[in-house]
Amino acid sequence: MQSLRVALGDRAYDIHIGTGLLNDVNLILPFLKKAGVAIVTNETVAPLYLERLAGGLRNAGVAVTEIVLPDGEAYKDWSTLNRVFDVLLERHAERSTTLIALGGGVIGDLTGFAAACYQRGVPFIQVPTTLLSQVDSSVGGKTAINHPRGKNMIGAFYQPRLVLADLDTLDTLPDRELAAGLAEVIKYGLIRDAEFLAWLEANMTLLLARDKTALAYAVHRSCEHKAEVVAADEKEAGERALLNLGHTFGHAIETGLGYGAWLHGEAVAVGTLMAAELSARLGWLDRAAVERVEALFRIAGLPVRGPDLGGDRYLELMSHDKKVQDGRLRLVLLAQLGRAVLTDQAAEADIRAAIAARVG
Amino acid sequence: MQSLRVALGDRAYDIHIGTGLLNDVNLILPFLKKAGVAIVTNETVAPLYLERLAGGLRNAGVAVTEIVLPDGEAYKDWSTLNRVFDVLLERHAERSTTLIALGGGVIGDLTGFAAACYQRGVPFIQVPTTLLSQVDSSVGGKTAINHPRGKNMIGAFYQPRLVLADLDTLDTLPDRELAAGLAEVIKYGLIRDAEFLAWLEANMTLLLARDKTALAYAVHRSCEHKAEVVAADEKEAGERALLNLGHTFGHAIETGLGYGAWLHGEAVAVGTLMAAELSARLGWLDRAAVERVEALFRIAGLPVRGPDLGGDRYLELMSHDKKVQDGRLRLVLLAQLGRAVLTDQAAEADIRAAIAARVG
Ligand SMILES: NC(=O)c1ccc[n+]([C@@H]2O[C@H](COP(=O)([O-])OP(=O)(O)OC[C@H]3O[C@@H](n4cnc5c(N)ncnc54)[C@H](O)[C@@H]3O)[C@@H](O)[C@H]2O)c1
Ligand SMILES: NC(=O)c1ccc[n+]([C@@H]2O[C@H](COP(=O)([O-])OP(=O)(O)OC[C@H]3O[C@@H](n4cnc5c(N)ncnc54)[C@H](O)[C@@H]3O)[C@@H](O)[C@H]2O)c1
Ligand SMILES: [Zn+2]
Ligand SMILES: [Zn+2]
Numbered sequence: 001m002q003s004l005r006v007a008l009g010d011r012a013y014d015i016h017i018g019t020g021l022l023n024d025v026n027l028i029l030p031f032l033k034k035a036g037v038a039i040v041t042n043e044t045v046a047p048l049y050l051e052r053l054a055g056g057l058r059n060a061g062v063a064v065t066e067i068v069l070p071d072g073e074a075y076k077d078w079s080t081l082n083r084v085f086d087v088l089l090e091r092h093a094e095r096s097t098t099l100i101a102l103g104g105g106v107i108g109d110l111t112g113f114a115a116a117c118y119q120r121g122v123p124f125i126q127v128p129t130t131l132l133s134q135v136d137s138s139v140g141g142k143t144a145i146n147h148p149r150g151k152n153m154i155g156a157f158y159q160p161r162l163v164l165a166d167l168d169t170l171d172t173l174p175d176r177e178l179a180a181g182l183a184e185v186i187k188y189g190l191i192r193d194a195e196f197l198a199w200l201e202a203n204m205t206l207l208l209a210r211d212k213t214a215l216a217y218a219v220h221r222s223c224e225h226k227a228e229v230v231a232a233d234e235k236e237a238g239e240r241a242l243l244n245l246g247h248t249f250g251h252a253i254e255t256g257l258g259y260g261a262w263l264h265g266e267a268v269a270v271g272t273l274m275a276a277e278l279s280a281r282l283g284w285l286d287r288a289a290v291e292r293v294e295a296l297f298r299i300a301g302l303p304v305r306g307p308d309l310g311g312d313r314y315l316e317l318m319s320h321d322k323k324v325q326d327g328r329l330r331l332v333l334l335a336q337l338g339r340a341v342l343t344d345q346a347a348e349a350d351i352r353a354a355i356a357a358r359v360g
Numbered sequence: 361m362q363s364l365r366v367a368l369g370d371r372a373y374d375i376h377i378g379t380g381l382l383n384d385v386n387l388i389l390p391f392l393k394k395a396g397v398a399i400v401t402n403e404t405v406a407p408l409y410l411e412r413l414a415g416g417l418r419n420a421g422v423a424v425t426e427i428v429l430p431d432g433e434a435y436k437d438w439s440t441l442n443r444v445f446d447v448l449l450e451r452h453a454e455r456s457t458t459l460i461a462l463g464g465g466v467i468g469d470l471t472g473f474a475a476a477c478y479q480r481g482v483p484f485i486q487v488p489t490t491l492l493s494q495v496d497s498s499v500g501g502k503t504a505i506n507h508p509r510g511k512n513m514i515g516a517f518y519q520p521r522l523v524l525a526d527l528d529t530l531d532t533l534p535d536r537e538l539a540a541g542l543a544e545v546i547k548y549g550l551i552r553d554a555e556f557l558a559w560l561e562a563n564m565t566l567l568l569a570r571d572k573t574a575l576a577y578a579v580h581r582s583c584e585h586k587a588e589v590v591a592a593d594e595k596e597a598g599e600r601a602l603l604n605l606g607h608t609f610g611h612a613i614e615t616g617l618g619y620g621a622w623l624h625g626e627a628v629a630v631g632t633l634m635a636a637e638l639s640a641r642l643g644w645l646d647r648a649a650v651e652r653v654e655a656l657f658r659i660a661g662l663p664v665r666g667p668d669l670g671g672d673r674y675l676e677l678m679s680h681d682k683k684v685q686d687g688r689l690r691l692v693l694l695a696q697l698g699r700a701v702l703t704d705q706a707a708e709a710d711i712r713a714a715i716a717a718r719v720g
Contacts (some may be wrong), residue, residue, distance in 0.1 A: 078438065078442070082438070085507055085513065085514060086509070089507060089509040089510060089513060090509070092679065116516065117477075117514045117515060117516060118513070118514065119513060119515075120502065120503075120504065120512075120515045120516055120517055121516070121517065121595070142480065143480075144480065147445055147449060149446070149449040149450070150449060152480075153445065153449060153478070153479060154445060154477045154478065155477060155479075155480045156476065156477060156480055156481070156516060157480055157481065235481070319452065
């Protein structure tokens with residue numbers, strides 16, 4: 001097991017990464033109060049891992065409430081959130097009841113927001129079971145649900161007390177989900193770590209074969225990056241926005257097609273390529289660099305072209321996105337491979353051209 | 361105009377108390393970004409005060425969105441909150457759009473929670489227009505909506521950037537609402553300021569006649585107490601809980617009768633008397649003290665007896681309340697007039713007897 005700490009003062013917390021962590025209740029017990037825990041998970045993850053976690057806690061004398069939600073991004077919504085509140089209130093869950101998110105980013109985001117709001121805040125632990133959630137969504141305290149008019153529009157910054165990334169859970173993850181997680185891993189290389197980018201190019205085959213040593217390295221390195229950025233800029237006033245490389249374009253794809261058609265990581269992959277195209281138009285990247293990014297996404301099994309929604313629709317969807325500042329589109333672009341910058345200087349015509357180069 | 365500051369480090373803010381504040385846009389302008397404001401109010405307050413505030417801001421060149429909600433505690437719910445999100449998203453409100461709550465505690469609590477959640481947090485200003493909201497709910501950052509199973513169950517701690525308490529708005533407040541606000545004013549005297557309690561006994565007639573000088577003193581003194589307590593204990597880990605004197609009993613009355621039958625302050629008045637009765641049973645207050653409290657509520661025009669829901673129902677409703685810690689009822693009681701204490705030592709039989717002494 002490897003550990004690292006997210007340095008957020010009195011809200012600092014540890015991330016543990018390794019195998020067999022779900023069976024090791026001693027990692028969790030020190031955080032619990034008498035009121036016990038409510039584990040929130042979904043119908044796919046529950047049969048695979050719920051008993052492993054809940055059984056161990058029960059054997060240790062912890063009162064465990066299980067909340068099993070339907071699976072899917074479409075359920076990251078108010079009415080599903082309300083089901084969590086209903087159960088918590090039915091069971092008289094208290095302010096010291098700890099919520100545990102067992103699942104991917106959907107479960108993590110929704111459960112984190114539930115923890116932020118239930119009685120104005122209860123303790124919260126992340127047990128991410130997808131690669132994407134282990135390297136990204138479980139760390140940093142962004143929580144949210146979707147609104148029919150936009151993804152993650154309703155949420156809170158609310159930090160967990162602990163993150164347990166058990167690599168064993170990745171064994172059952174569908175290939176497509178693994179690839180989607182790799183998109184975010186590659187993102188760290190692109191925005192701030194050219195060396196890691198090269199490591200990923202060299203080790204992508206091992207990662208796709210779910211080699212535990214390679215996965216441990218990739219998850220650990222990714223979490224280090226995320227933790228560093230979050231510690232420097234918890235509320236996304238500055239540097240944290242760089243983590244949104246590819247996301248403004250990507251969200252347009254996700255929203256344009258309707259939640260769930262494309263995976264988040266898939267949309268981010270294409271969005272990142274659109275950002276790379278735009279960076280090339282600004283003269284920051286050369287063609288070889290763009291092609292290197294494309295090649296890496298390709299071997300990771302990710303899409304490299306987006307749906308043809310039309311340029312107007314892309315722009316409309318992108319301006320709904322919350323990365324708008326005073327009416328201008330702010331985008332994360334690449335100054336070079338390994339260094340991202342936030343800019344509102346891209347002209348609309350170039351944005352349209354970059355999108356057009358990557359659709360259809 | 362009098363001002364005081366809520367000392368919360370980088371989230372510190374001013375409270376201004378006085379007359380004519382709604383017309384003085386210069387108090388608000390320094391806090392606004394280019395994205396403008398969305399004023400949230402209700403159908404009762406809008407015709408009285410919305411134009412006064414919105415017109416001034418528009419004349420100063422601020423983009424103003426008006427969101428007028430139906431009036432009532434019953435609308436402090438998810439679906440009304442969602443109307444606010446709908447409008448904000450429709451208008452493409454940004455992360456720098458400032459929400460302004462213009463109204464009583466219902467509007468303040470709901471708007472504050474909307475500000476806490478919209479895009480994970482936007483700036484927020486309180487313009488309280490009831491006595492209760494001026495002396496209590498607008499200060500301290502507790503925001504919430506109700507859930508069918510309990511009041512204020514879903515919410516956040518989220519501080520405003522500024523509080524403007526314009527005493528002129530109290531001119532149109534119904535007598536019953538004025539009295540309900542006085543219940544919270546009296547509360548500050550009871551829990552931490554025996555001198556203020558005596559002042560209230562001496563000046564209650566002036567307050568009921570809405571004498572501006574008396575009101576200014578009462579609002580200012582109340583805000584000082586609230587600000588002091590909140591600065592010492594923002595998240596209600598300790599001292600802040602003392603502000604809940606009468607509230608656990610009071611919430612049982614409000615929930616038991618259905619939201620809206622009794623006003624919050626009315627329920628708090630009776631709840632406070634139940635707490636005083638219980639304090640007397642523990643030997644902390646003598647009968648004369650309990651009767652002094654009763655007399656003050658009476659001249660303020662507040663109820664002094666509660667509905668007879670039955671002891672079982674009271675206890676059931678009180679244990680749903682969030683002041684439960686590890687399964688035991690924690691109650692705020694009076695060690696003496698002017699000094700409250702938080703205790704979980706009251707026996708169930710005494711709690712039942714204190715309720716019985718104050719119902720029917
Ligand atoms: N909070 C943040 O900072 C942040 C960052 C990135 C993404 N996100 C959010 O994360 C979400 C995407 O997360 P995700 O990619 O984990 O999707 P997900 O939660 O939908 O999980 C993907 C699928 O894998 C299943 N699954 C989960 N664990 C499994 C396992 N171990 N074995 C087999 N199947 C498993 C899930 O049930 C689901 O069907 C999006 O809603 C996105 O907005 C949040
Ligand atoms: N956040 C906190 O710390 C806190 C503290 C105490 C109470 N509260 C909450 O506050 C709410 C009660 O607040 P409230 O007593 O202000 O009730 P309210 O907001 O319902 O207002 C009372 C009535 O007065 C009307 N009104 C408001 N201003 C007026 C004016 N100037 N002239 C004429 N009519 C006016 C309103 O439309 C309403 O009909 C409850 O929901 C309670 O839970 C919150
Ligand atoms: Zn992402
Ligand atoms: Zn109150």
